[in-house]
Amino acid sequence: MxxxxxxxxxxxxxxxxxxxxxxxxxxxxGRRGAPAxxxxxxxxxxxxxxxxxxxxxxxxxxxxxxxxxxxxxxxxxxxxxxxxxxxxxxxxxxxxxxxxxxxxxxxxxxxxxxxxxxxxxxxxxxxxxxxxxxxxxxxxxxxxxxxxxxxxxxxxxxxxxxxxxxxxxxxxxxxxxxxxxxxxxxxxxxxxxxxxxxxxxxxxxxxxxxxxxxxxxxxxxxxxxxxxxxxxxxxMYLGRIVETGAVEQVLTAPRHPYTQALLSVLPEAPGAPVVLSGEPPDPSHVTAGCRFHVRCQILAGGEAERAGVADACRHRELEILRGGDAAQVACHWARAEQPAAGTGDAAVGRRPN
Missing domain, CATH: 3.40.50.300 (P-loop containing nucleotide triphosphate hydrolases)
Structure with a gap:
């Protein structure tokens, strides 16, 4: 920035x-019977x-x-x-x-x-x-x-x-x-x-x-x-919005590990850049659990395990974030470790698939 x-x-x-x-x-x-x-x-x-x-x-x-x-x-x-x-x-x-x-x-x-x-x-x-x-x-x-x-x-x-x-x-x-x-x-x-x-x-x-x-x-x-x-x-990541909110809030205090990784490579960002491993997953083969978990630095570093959500990250899909202007994040770890102050579940804005 x-x-x-x-x-x-x-x-x-x-x-x-x-x-x-x-x-x-x-x-x-997909071609020749491959998944869409x-x-x-x-x-x-x-x-x-x-x-x-x-x-x-x-x-x-x-x-x-x-x-x-x-x-x-x-x-x-x-x-x-x-x-x-x-x-x-x-x-x-x-x-x-x-x-x-x-x-x-x-x-x-x-x-x-x-x-x-x-x-x-x-x-x-x-x-x-x-x-x-x-x-x-x-x-x-x-x-x-x-x-x-x-x-x-x-x-x-x-x-x-x-x-x-x-x-x-x-x-x-x-x-x-x-x-x-x-x-x-x-x-x-x-x-x-x-x-x-x-x-x-x-x-x-x-x-x-x-x-x-x-x-x-x-x-x-x-x-x-x-x-x-x-x-x-x-x-947006792999077809879904994973974090949304006022630009100052999201870009100065990002809650999703993917947003944090994107911000870390900016010249003004403090600390070392987060280098994500691999390419984004194939949209015709979306894995179970959080869509980002196969590249997530929080899961790989053990922080999700310490927060007690590693299994959820790997196996439990997150709900679609609703529209509107409330700050929302689709991340098991962020919800466990960084609840939005004063907003509770309304800020998460969950809606069934």
Whole structure:
């Protein structure tokens, strides 16, 4: 984590959620009779109006699949997604209307921009797809200006290859803003940018939240990014959220061993980095017990045994963490050793599988 975090809005309650997920599962069929890969395997999540939530985890944990499912790009195997109080539609016509309100910002601006289209055409594409009835030129200019490309007319006839990486990412953001969405889903929005430009894009997202009331789900493996932009953080491992809460609480006093390991490798972290053994388990062969136990430094070091939960770690599956903004953790050891002060079982937020 780098500097003091930007001032944030207080976390919102479930009752005021813009987007709500309950029991979401996404499985991909295996080849030649192999078991299905459980990419998302039981997730509850809420995003409040005007709230930024960071979804954090290493590659392969299911966070991008979850994000794409929230936009209707990947069909869920089970569970429920609700947007503004209504279930996520399934028909093509209804999904088209929904995507005016929820927009995706991709990781690689070079790959998501058509090199043969001018900046004007890139930004105007969404308006044309959705049959915008107003003044197209004005809408494109306003979107570019909001994304920090000023004066906007100067960029109309440029092509992506004529822009810097930061400018290309701003064009991608402008293409999302032109439809005046209520929710942005940003998948690694600064991963491909130089360090000097990342802060500018993060500041832009915070400004858009303040000026437009936008909500955002920011998918990232970078805990420093989560610290600087998010109100809440949800840590994902092997298809499930294993810890969630206010970003300051989770990232300064992490309770789950996986969160602790992720934080330990940051340059500012005290002590020696925690090196996890092996790769994340195969989502088509989820082991019994806690999903993290085969790599858990707490179990390997004997601390879980001393707390009397080692057997539970190996054999008893943890429940799905519920949505909302309460601090929650899916870890037998954390629940035994580090109960959330003053919250009791409500903070754990358990819900049957």
């Amino acid at each position: 780098t500097s003091t975090p930007t001032t944030r809005n207080p976390p919102t309650s479930t009752a005021s959620s813009l987007l709500s997920v309950e029991g979401l599962r996404v499985a991909f069929p 890969a459980r990419a998302v395997d039981g997730v509850d999540l809420d995003i409040g109006r005007g709230e930024i939530v960071a979804l954090v985890g290493e590659s392969g944990c299911g966070k991008t699949t979850l994000a794409r499912c929230l936009l209707g790009l990947v069909p869920p195997t089970a569970g429920r997604v609700t947007f503004d109080g209504a279930p996520l539609p399934r028909s093509a016509r209804a999904l088209k209307a929904y995507r005016r309100r929820a927009q995706l910002v991709l990781q690689d601006p070079s790959g998501s921009l058509n090199p043969r289209h001018t900046v004007y055409d890139v930004v105007a594409e969404g308006l044309r797809i959705h049959g915008h009835a107003g003044d197209e030129r004005t809408a494109v200019a306003e979107a570019l200006s909001r994304a920090g490309l000023r004066p906007p007319e100067r960029f109309f006839l440029r092509y992506p290859h004529e822009l810097s990486g930061g400018q290309r990412q701003r064009v991608v953001i402008a293409g999302a803003l032109v439809l005046e969405p209520e929710l942005l889903v940003a998948d690694e929005p600064v991963a491909s940018l130089d360090a000097s430009v990342r802060g500018e894009i993060l500041a832009l997202l915070l400004r858009l939240r303040t000026e437009l009331g936008l909500s955002a789900l920011v998918v990232t493996h970078d805990l420093g990014l989560a610290w600087n932009i998010a109100d809440r953080v949800a840590v």
